[in-house]
Amino acid sequence: MKLTLNIWRQKTPSDAGHMERHELSDVSPDMSFLEMLDVLNEHLQVEGKDPVAFDHDCREGICGMCSLVINGTAHGPMKATTTCQLHMRSFKDGDTVDIEPFRAKAFPVVKDLTVDRSSFDRINEAGGFVSVNTGGAPDANALPIGKVEADKAMDAAACIGCGACVAACPNASAMLFVSAKIGHLAHLPQGQPERARRALNLVSTMDAEGFGNCRNYYECEAVCPKEIPIDFIAEMNRDWRSSVLKGGS
Amino acid sequence: MNWLLAALRSSLGRKMVVALTGLGLLGFVFAHLAGNLQVFLGREALNAYAQGLKDLGALLWVARLGLIAMFVTHVALALQLARENRAARPTRYVHGGVQQASPGSRSMVFTGVMILLFVAYHLAHFTFGAAHASHYAVGSDALGRHDVYGMVVAGFSEPLVVGLYVAAIAMLALHLSHGVQSVFQTLGLNGPRYEPIIKRTGCAIAVIVFVGNVSMPLAILMGLGPFSTGA
Numbered sequence: 271m272k273l274t275l276n277i278w279r280q281k282t283p284s285d286a287g288h289m290e291r292h293e294l295s296d297v298s299p300d301m302s303f304l305e306m307l308d309v310l311n312e313h314l315q316v317e318g319k320d321p322v323a324f325d326h327d328c329r330e331g332i333c334g335m336c337s338l339v340i341n342g343t344a345h346g347p348m349k350a351t352t353t354c355q356l357h358m359r360s361f362k363d364g365d366t367v368d369i370e371p372f373r374a375k376a377f378p379v380v381k382d383l384t385v386d387r388s389s390f391d392r393i394n395e396a397g398g399f400v401s402v403n404t405g406g407a408p409d410a411n412a413l414p415i416g417k418v419e420a421d422k423a424m425d426a427a428a429c430i431g432c433g434a435c436v437a438a439c440p441n442a443s444a445m446l447f448v449s450a451k452i453g454h455l456a457h458l459p460q461g462q463p464e465r466a467r468r469a470l471n472l473v474s475t476m477d478a479e480g481f482g483n484c485r486n487y488y489e490c491e492a493v494c495p496k497e498i499p500i501d502f503i504a505e506m507n508r509d510w511r512s513s514v515l516k517g518g519s
Numbered sequence: 520m521n522w523l524l525a526a527l528r529s530s531l532g533r534k535m536v537v538a539l540t541g542l543g544l545l546g547f548v549f550a551h552l553a554g555n556l557q558v559f560l561g562r563e564a565l566n567a568y569a570q571g572l573k574d575l576g577a578l579l580w581v582a583r584l585g586l587i588a589m590f591v592t593h594v595a596l597a598l599q600l601a602r603e604n605r606a607a608r609p610t611r612y613v614h615g616g617v618q619q620a621s622p623g624s625r626s627m628v629f630t631g632v633m634i635l636l637f638v639a640y641h642l643a644h645f646t647f648g649a650a651h652a653s654h655y656a657v658g659s660d661a662l663g664r665h666d667v668y669g670m671v672v673a674g675f676s677e678p679l680v681v682g683l684y685v686a687a688i689a690m691l692a693l694h695l696s697h698g699v700q701s702v703f704q705t706l707g708l709n710g711p712r713y714e715p716i717i718k719r720t721g722c723a724i725a726v727i728v729f730v731g732n733v734s735m736p737l738a739i740l741m742g743l744g745p746f747s748t749g750a
């Protein structure tokens with residue numbers, strides 16, 4: 271199939287950037303979206319041009335490294351699918367595809383379509399973990415956890431930290447990501463001792479990183495490749511509120 | 520106290536204050552509506568109610584100051600948050616679009632500012648008598664009270680005025696269609712079990728506020744009732 275690609279090109283973080291048009295005629299519907307970009311880059315290299323930089327790693331939908339806003343939707347048109355798992359059969363011959371980076375002040379563009387998402391790492395470093403020495407692996411059933419609670423923890427833990435929630439939010443808010451990090455530990459006994467502090471510290475780091483404020487659009491939920499529900503945001507608001515009222519410890 | 524101030528400065532803290540003041544203002548909207556609907560009971564009822572409010576004296580001012588404080592806080596924080604939101608995405612998308620954001624959620628700042636402008640106009644109209652001064656200057660009723668009933672009937676006999684009011688109330692309803700359910704989410708009172716109920720409640724409140732408020736200007740304009748300006 272033939273495609274017209276409009277791709278964001280930006281040489282350096284401080285460059286203004288612009289959309290660049292490319293025609294690609296040898297696209298197979300069985301290619302993944304990233305393989306399609308690989309093909310484009312091979313052509314560009316043969317022509318002696320600068321290949322398009324984009325983020326990727328596992329290409330299995332589990333690492334959270336791939337990104338891209340495709341025709342205005344983070345991770346493209348398929349629901350619950352990362353860009354690396356999106357296939358070209360989701361497009362039609364002759365389609366025009368606009369490809370942009372995740373855009374947020376807290377996700378500065380490094381080059382072309384690659385963005386720096388280390389603000390997410392800094393949020394996690396503020397307490398998105400359990401600080402106890404775990405020693406050897408405990409017996410599987412040594413610490414019983416109810417099925418409902420375990421499922422909720424797993425739902426939140428499905429977050430791969432890709433940042434699509436930020437990219438999709440009209441306000442570039444990171445609430446879905448932060449609430450998933452807070453939520454998966456809030457539903458486990460190991461997360462309880464630091465629960466209040468975790469909510470406060472993650473939220474204040476999120477604010478300091480320059481993300482926008484949630485206005486309950488729920489655009490994040492619609493694009494999340496792991497389908498994390500906005501219920502976790504309500505839970506985080508609850509956790510944060512009770513942490514504040516308890517005096518923050 | 521420091522932790523509380525820090526909390527109130529954070530994104531979640533300010534959002535919660537916007538939510539709570541919004542809830543308070545919604546309470547006023549309902550009280551205001553309930554009071555005004557007495558226009559359907561006739562001149563005596565509405566004028567007596569208006570006089571009763573004035574007779575509250577100092578108490579009325581306490582209520583007014585509380586209301587003004589909530590209003591100013593709500594607007595100022597919401598605008599501040601909106602400014603931060605714009606700064607959080609310095610480069611716009613070339614290809615924009617939304618997945619599931621409701622029209623109400625996307626127009627909160629616009630509808631909010633329209634409501635703010637309308638409140639100024641509405642106060643100038645029926646409270647200070649600065650806009651369409653002839654409406655306010657209808658005089659007194661037989662008992663020497665300001666003829667609020669006559670003023671309202673005179674005001675809503677003008678199609679242009681009615682059009683403005685209906686448009687403004689539509690803005691308020693759109694604002695509430697998102698605002699009410701948003702309050703629950705922001706305060707952390709939402710959950711999978713309550714979400715459908717909360718969304719429906721939000722829409723129902725928006726509809727009640729719209730229908731209740733437009734019923735008065737429309738009924739008067741269309742002459743659906745024994746409305747007359749003369750005392």
Ligand code: FES
Binds near residue numbers: 328331333352354
């Ligand atoms: S590249 Fe790992 S999730 Fe897409």
